[in-house]
Amino acid sequence: MWKWLHPYANPETTYHLSDRVIPWFGWLSGSLLTIGLVWALLFAPADYQQGDSFRIFYLHVPAASLSMGIYLGMAIAALCGMVWQLKLSDAAVAALAPVGAVFTAIALFTGAAWGKPMWGTWWVWDARLTSELVLLFLYLGVIAINNAFEDKQMAGKAASIIALVGVINLPIIKYSVEWWNTLHQGATVSKLGKPAMSLEMFWPFVVCFLGFAFFVATVTCIRFKTEILLRNSSRPWVKNLMLEQAK
Amino acid sequence: MPWENNNTIEFISLFIALQSLSAQIYLETKQLTCIKQDRILFEDLNVQFRRGDIIQVAGPNGAGKTSLLRILAGLAQPYEGTIEFDQNNINEQLELYRQNLLYLGHLPGVKSELTAQENLEFQLSLHGYGNSDAEALLADVGLLAFEQSLAGQLSAGQNRRIALAQLWQSNAKVWILDEPFTAIDAKGVEAIEQKILEHANNGGCVILTTHQELNLPSNRVSRLELDYRF
Amino acid sequence: MEQGNVLSYFNLFKLVLSRDLKIALRHRDDVLNPLLFFIIIITLFPLGIGPEPQTLAKIAPGIIWVSALLATLLSLDRMFKSDYQDGALEQLLLSPYPSFIWVLAKVIAHWILTGIPLIITAPVLAGMLNLPTESFLATFWTLLLGTPVLSFIGAIGAALTVGLKKGGVLLSLIILPLYIPVLIFATSAIDAASYGLPYGGQLAIIGALLVGALTLTPFAITSALKVSTN
Amino acid sequence: MQFDSITAFLDMGGYGFFVWLSFGFGLIALLTLVLQSKSALKRAKSDIAKRIVTEQKQKLAAQQQNNHR
Numbered sequence: 001m002w003k004w005l006h007p008y009a010n011p012e013t014t015y016h017l018s019d020r021v022i023p024w025f026g027w028l029s030g031s032l033l034t035i036g037l038v039w040a041l042l043f044a045p046a047d048y049q050q051g052d053s054f055r056i057f058y059l060h061v062p063a064a065s066l067s068m069g070i071y072l073g074m075a076i077a078a079l080c081g082m083v084w085q086l087k088l089s090d091a092a093v094a095a096l097a098p099v100g101a102v103f104t105a106i107a108l109f110t111g112a113a114w115g116k117p118m119w120g121t122w123w124v125w126d127a128r129l130t131s132e133l134v135l136l137f138l139y140l141g142v143i144a145i146n147n148a149f150e151d152k153q154m155a156g157k158a159a160s161i162i163a164l165v166g167v168i169n170l171p172i173i174k175y176s177v178e179w180w181n182t183l184h185q186g187a188t189v190s191k192l193g194k195p196a197m198s199l200e201m202f203w204p205f206v207v208c209f210l211g212f213a214f215f216v217a218t219v220t221c222i223r224f225k226t227e228i229l230l231r232n233s234s235r236p237w238v239k240n241l242m243l244e245q246a247k
Numbered sequence: 248m249p250w251e252n253n254n255t256i257e258f259i260s261l262f263i264a265l266q267s268l269s270a271q272i273y274l275e276t277k278q279l280t281c282i283k284q285d286r287i288l289f290e291d292l293n294v295q296f297r298r299g300d301i302i303q304v305a306g307p308n309g310a311g312k313t314s315l316l317r318i319l320a321g322l323a324q325p326y327e328g329t330i331e332f333d334q335n336n337i338n339e340q341l342e343l344y345r346q347n348l349l350y351l352g353h354l355p356g357v358k359s360e361l362t363a364q365e366n367l368e369f370q371l372s373l374h375g376y377g378n379s380d381a382e383a384l385l386a387d388v389g390l391l392a393f394e395q396s397l398a399g400q401l402s403a404g405q406n407r408r409i410a411l412a413q414l415w416q417s418n419a420k421v422w423i424l425d426e427p428f429t430a431i432d433a434k435g436v437e438a439i440e441q442k443i444l445e446h447a448n449n450g451g452c453v454i455l456t457t458h459q460e461l462n463l464p465s466n467r468v469s470r471l472e473l474d475y476r477f
Numbered sequence: 478m479e480q481g482n483v484l485s486y487f488n489l490f491k492l493v494l495s496r497d498l499k500i501a502l503r504h505r506d507d508v509l510n511p512l513l514f515f516i517i518i519i520t521l522f523p524l525g526i527g528p529e530p531q532t533l534a535k536i537a538p539g540i541i542w543v544s545a546l547l548a549t550l551l552s553l554d555r556m557f558k559s560d561y562q563d564g565a566l567e568q569l570l571l572s573p574y575p576s577f578i579w580v581l582a583k584v585i586a587h588w589i590l591t592g593i594p595l596i597i598t599a600p601v602l603a604g605m606l607n608l609p610t611e612s613f614l615a616t617f618w619t620l621l622l623g624t625p626v627l628s629f630i631g632a633i634g635a636a637l638t639v640g641l642k643k644g645g646v647l648l649s650l651i652i653l654p655l656y657i658p659v660l661i662f663a664t665s666a667i668d669a670a671s672y673g674l675p676y677g678g679q680l681a682i683i684g685a686l687l688v689g690a691l692t693l694t695p696f697a698i699t700s701a702l703k704v705s706t707n
Numbered sequence: 708m709q710f711d712s713i714t715a716f717l718d719m720g721g722y723g724f725f726v727w728l729s730f731g732f733g734l735i736a737l738l739t740l741v742l743q744s745k746s747a748l749k750r751a752k753s754d755i756a757k758r759i760v761t762e763q764k765q766k767l768a769a770q771q772q773n774n775h776r
Contacts, residue, residue, distance in 0.1 A: 037730075041730075042716070043708065043709060051720040051721065051722060052723075052726060053719070053720075053725055059733050060729070098740070098743075102740045105736060106732065109733075109736075110729040110733060113728050113729040113732075134657060137650070137653070137654040141650050141651040144647050144651070145638075145647060145651060148638070148641050148644070148647050149640075151284060151707070153324075154704055158637050158701070158704050158705075162637065164697070166654075166655075168693075169654075169655050169658070173654065173655075176657065176658040176661045176662065177661070179661070180665065219740055219741055222741075222745060222748055223748075226747050226748045226751045229751045229752065233285045233754075233755045233758065234285045234287050239755075239759055242755050242756045242759060320571060322570060322706055323707045324703075343573075345571055346573040350567070352564055354562075354563055354564025355563070355564055356565045356568040357565075358500055358560075358563060359563065360500040361499065361503075369496055370568060372484060372492060373568060373569070375483045375484065375573065377484065477769070
């Protein structure tokens with residue numbers, strides 16, 4: 001059924017594929033980001049309530065949703081690796097984890113910085129920020145276990161298990177934190193909600209989001225190439241590649 | 248050539264090979280490849296282990312002998328290739344394969360908090376020999392008066408004898424023994440060698456590694472040489 | 478070539494469970510250390526926060542449960558470490574039974590040795606923390622349902638880090654985020670009880686987490702063990 | 708253009724500090740991610756190249772040993 005996917009299970013073809021695709025993603029994300037950010041910072045209207053501090057929204061929300069999306073992508077790669085014994089999925093998990101961790105950190109920091117003018121304190125135990133913090137710990141767990149083993153094969157399998165266990169627990173953690181938040185939350189603190197989005201605000205958001213998404217694709221492909229090389233360093237195709245590039 | 252692989256196979260006598268050719272194949276590896284820490288230990292290994300065979304896996308340290316044995320036992324996964332027991336992949340019928348396998352690794356698997364008898368009884372019942380007489384087996388391996396002493400107070404050689412006592416009871420088709428003679432005295436080694444020969448004669452297949460010379464009839468032992476690859 | 482009586486699944490479960498309990502009771506410190514750790518941590522909080530009964534009563538549920546979390550985390554390392562070091566884990570992995578059974582037995586043995594002592598000593602410490610008497614029953618129920626979940630989820634981390642020399646810190650980084658749901662619902666159940674509110678809902682959710690962990694984590698633990706013994 | 712001058716733009720209606728702090732952190736984080744990824748790739752390539760050289764040396768050394776024996 002997935003016949004067309006089969007050639008990409010072999011590391012060499014995937015390596016060259018990601019090699020070719022990086023410049024496209026790179027230019028795409030670069031242009032989208034410049035257009036999106038200029039649009040968001042200069043031309044998009046300020047929020048009537050939060051004023052110009054609302055512009056952080058164009059960085060915080062894409063980062064938060066991408067951090068969740070990357071974890072999901074990582075878990076899917078881990079699942080494919082476990083089910084079909086694909087060696088490449090370990091490389092994908094190892095490549096995606098740091099990118100996801102960085103985006104979670106950005107989402108956390110911008111969330112705190114956005115909340116300060118509204119709530120007066122840097123850190124508020126808001127449901128979304130707390131879940132984002134737990135997500136960061138889950139990412140750090142995957143990265144830590146990936147570097148804990150000397151043998152790359154074992155490291156890959158262990159990281160996949162933790163990614164899968166994490167993705168099963170993620171919704172449970174998210175809802176228990178939200179439930180915990182409503183339990184202890186006084187009604188006064190307004191949530192970090194997305195105010196009603198007028199069209200002039202929506203389109204710059206979409207462009208920014210796509211820009212960040214392609215940025216993730218670019219960096220992940222670069223890291224993916226590194227992981228493939230590290231995992232196949234004893235294979236002949238890697239040796240020939242090195243000799244060619246050495247010339 | 249019933250065995251073809253890129254490792255040199257030292258044949259003792261063609262007659263034995265022809266005679267064993269007809270025997271039933273227990274275990275067969277197909278394009279088996281193992282990579283540890285980015286070093287290829289062995290590549291495209293196609294070996295057949297037949298009924299009545301005693302195979303000594305030989306090679307310098309680091310050549311991948313233990314890794315090969317652990318992969319054959321199903322403890323470790325090879326980088327590529329498959330292992331077949333009775334013509335179907337071991338990963339598909341793990342429990343059946345494990346019923347016909349006895350694996351003794353570097354570590355004896357003996358708990359120091361339990362007595363010798365408790366240890367042996369646990370290991371025997373784990374492999375389905377629950378009702379066998381542990382005391383008699385301990386006597387066979389020269390641990391007559393030590394049944395009730397804690398394994399922690401026994402020497403390494405005695406601990407290994409507790410694990411080796413299973414050989415006197417197990418009639419599993421495939422025995423995989425990783426350096427069974429370490430820390431065993433000469434008399435013990437001799438008894439174990441006889442046990443291996445006896446098991447091979449009545450239809451078992453024994454795969455072992457050892458650094459000392461096996462004094463078994465040389466026409467009964469064939470060697471699988473693994474060389475150190477950079 | 479078949480062997481004696483193959484164990485039924487329940488006999489295997491009993492065999493492994495009784496072996497683990499026998500080993501642990503042979504040297505008491507394995508049972509006492511997590512318990513003493515639990516008691517010491519709880520006595521630290523009043524020293525840090527001050528002895529006023531009102532503040533202590535308010536934060537008692539959190540203190541009890543965070544200490545229970547840390548005590549379980551401390552004792553997780555012992556679950557597979559000794560079996561890994563003396564080779565018993567390999568023999569268990571090679572036993573001809575689905576590993577779900579003996580993994581279940583080992584985790585329940587660990588819970589009996591660490592979970593139950595926590596449940597027994599918790600009321601005494603709750604009293605010291607001036608916890609309102611209505612919440613004592615709630616504390617008992619949440620610990621009874623919650624500590625097995627801690628053992629099951631923790632066993633995944635223990636199985637993953639058993640092969641590592643300095644796996645302790647890594648174990649807490651991997652496992653503590655997964656303990657958050659149990660912590661939240663358990664402490665809120667005790668809180669609700671102190672106001673006389675019904676806490677059945679929270680207990681039901683912890684029960685659901687328990688059943689989920691009971692059925693799903695052994696598979697993750699098995700594949701984690703296979704990775705560590707690769 | 709929402710702002711009539713550069714200073715108004717930088718001031719961001721009084722929230723300039725927070726806006727530029729967030730975007731600054733975002734920029735630095737993403738930049739370090741890209742640079743680290745690129746250098747990791749370069750390092751991996753040079754490590755493998757070095758390993759190939761050492762392997763060949765080991766092979767030569769082993770062969771010379773065999774010839775002497």
